[in-house]
Amino acid sequence: MSIPTIVVERLNKTFGHRQVLEDVSFEITPGDIVALIGPSGSGKSTLMRHLVGLTCCNRHTGGRVSLLGREVQASGRIKRASRGQRCRVGYIFQQFNLVNRLSVLTNVLIGQLGRMPRLRALSGRFSQEEKQRALECLARVGLEGMAYQRANTLSGGQQQRVAIARVLMQDADVILADEPIASLDPRSAREVMEILQRIHAEDGRTVVITLHQVDIARRYCHRAIALKDGRLYFDGKTSELTDARLSTLYENAGLDELRSGAQPDLPSPTREPAHAQPAVAAHV
Amino acid sequence: MSTQTQLSGISMPPKRSWTTLALWGLGLAVLAWSWQGVEMQPSLLFTNASNMATLAGDFFPPALGNLDHYIDQMLVTIQIAVWGTLLAILVAIPASLLCSENLVPWWVYQPVRRLMDATRAINELVFAMLFVVAVGLGPFAGTLALFVHTTGVLAKLFSEAVEAAEAGPMEGIRVTGAGRIEEIIFGLIPQVLPLWISVSLYRFESNIRSATVLGMVGGGGIGVALWETMRGFQYAETATIMLVIIVAVTSLDMASQLVRKRFI
Numbered sequence: 001m002s003i004p005t006i007v008v009e010r011l012n013k014t015f016g017h018r019q020v021l022e023d024v025s026f027e028i029t030p031g032d033i034v035a036l037i038g039p040s041g042s043g044k045s046t047l048m049r050h051l052v053g054l055t056c057c058n059r060h061t062g063g064r065v066s067l068l069g070r071e072v073q074a075s076g077r078i079k080r081a082s083r084g085q086r087c088r089v090g091y092i093f094q095q096f097n098l099v100n101r102l103s104v105l106t107n108v109l110i111g112q113l114g115r116m117p118r119l120r121a122l123s124g125r126f127s128q129e130e131k132q133r134a135l136e137c138l139a140r141v142g143l144e145g146m147a148y149q150r151a152n153t154l155s156g157g158q159q160q161r162v163a164i165a166r167v168l169m170q171d172a173d174v175i176l177a178d179e180p181i182a183s184l185d186p187r188s189a190r191e192v193m194e195i196l197q198r199i200h201a202e203d204g205r206t207v208v209i210t211l212h213q214v215d216i217a218r219r220y221c222h223r224a225i226a227l228k229d230g231r232l233y234f235d236g237k238t239s240e241l242t243d244a245r246l247s248t249l250y251e252n253a254g255l256d257e258l259r260s261g262a263q264p265d266l267p268s269p270t271r272e273p274a275h276a277q278p279a280v281a282a283h284v
Numbered sequence: 285m286s287t288q289t290q291l292s293g294i295s296m297p298p299k300r301s302w303t304t305l306a307l308w309g310l311g312l313a314v315l316a317w318s319w320q321g322v323e324m325q326p327s328l329l330f331t332n333a334s335n336m337a338t339l340a341g342d343f344f345p346p347a348l349g350n351l352d353h354y355i356d357q358m359l360v361t362i363q364i365a366v367w368g369t370l371l372a373i374l375v376a377i378p379a380s381l382l383c384s385e386n387l388v389p390w391w392v393y394q395p396v397r398r399l400m401d402a403t404r405a406i407n408e409l410v411f412a413m414l415f416v417v418a419v420g421l422g423p424f425a426g427t428l429a430l431f432v433h434t435t436g437v438l439a440k441l442f443s444e445a446v447e448a449a450e451a452g453p454m455e456g457i458r459v460t461g462a463g464r465i466e467e468i469i470f471g472l473i474p475q476v477l478p479l480w481i482s483v484s485l486y487r488f489e490s491n492i493r494s495a496t497v498l499g500m501v502g503g504g505g506i507g508v509a510l511w512e513t514m515r516g517f518q519y520a521e522t523a524t525i526m527l528v529i530i531v532a533v534t535s536l537d538m539a540s541q542l543v544r545k546r547f548i
Contacts, residue, residue, distance in 0.1 A: 052459050087461025097456030101474040110470055114461025121466050163456070170460050 011063040035217035038227035044210040087114030090167030094179035096159040100152035108134040111169030137168040157188025346523035361505035365491040368430025380442030404436030412503035426503030445476040
């Protein structure tokens, strides 16, 4: 067996007094498509942010994350990495995180910044081939006709597809998608999932997707990792996710959300203070 | 009150608490205290009404003999404002990034902020007097004075926009593997640019107004003529200068408002 693409070892994270992740460990092999599931507030998004080094784990518990054989963080310290190393991992956010005032094409071209010579990246002079490739990436997500529009004129589903095109532009070996469909309508959600699955199948990328719809996880992913209250609850084939296991996974979840007053679809603010974003995009 | 409380079942905040009353009292006390401090005597306006009338009479009719000279001086004033503002914008951009909490650690933003506070605290007239000593009388001293003071103002306003910018788009760029500076150029600047332009244009307008008095301390521009005619009690000339200033400031305000509308 080859080296695992993603290694997570004994990851612990507390925000204030709340333990959000507790001794989470797993490995993901190259070319796999994995769903990360669990009720809201179970620590899925926090875990994803750890994988790319947007969030740092606790200092004294010796947690470690490595991606593609490179250590991302260890014992609460983010390891420095060159642009070339970092651009091998693509990340998709629930809120798309495009730059609204830039055109769709520029947003896709941003995926190239990590691979360009520094001076050209800073001045934003993209070559003709790069623009051509960005258009091809847009074509793969079915948005070639919208390249010159401003990103914020697109619907939520379209913006998420632009975000995927940006990851394609990056030519990332690993794609991490954090709740990519949580703020989309069912049709856009299906399109986004199909595109992600197609990228996995055609390009052989390793894909990790956090989801809170178990049926979608079953339909698109081979393997599921489930978190419950920050602890690893299940790690195996999606076909082994029995109804009994799921009802235990989601038991009390609804009640907890009622008590904390959080919306079931949005990340609860106490759990994810690092990227508090007020509004779901207006066009959804 | 009590029925409302019972109906909603949630305790309502009391309508007027002691602290609000105390704050009102404090506010009124400050007003009374300041009234004394500034020796406010509205009655003087009436008892000395004849003086006021004579003074106002001296302004009319405005003397138009030197109009060309005043217009030339007004153009110099505008040129001072143009360069003072432009230099300030160029320095304020990096300075504002260095005093934004969301971009740099505290040991960077604290000292930079204090430096900017200092340049803002000193009025441009004071800077003009200092620069007159350093570079001599004339518009260059005035330009430098505007530049230094405006840098402090713009750095604060720019950095407020930066701190209010959304973190999401910047994170989106960070995870593509781009460097920190690319993240700022592509993720941050597009977000704050409209506000930066608007604030800069506003500062340009107010710099034109400030530049009209810089000449009084030797900083060049129309202020020199303004000061001299007033000192010589040539109020008819002063009236012409004031008209020139009003026309220039108003038309540039309107022009910059048009530009601003295009960007927002």
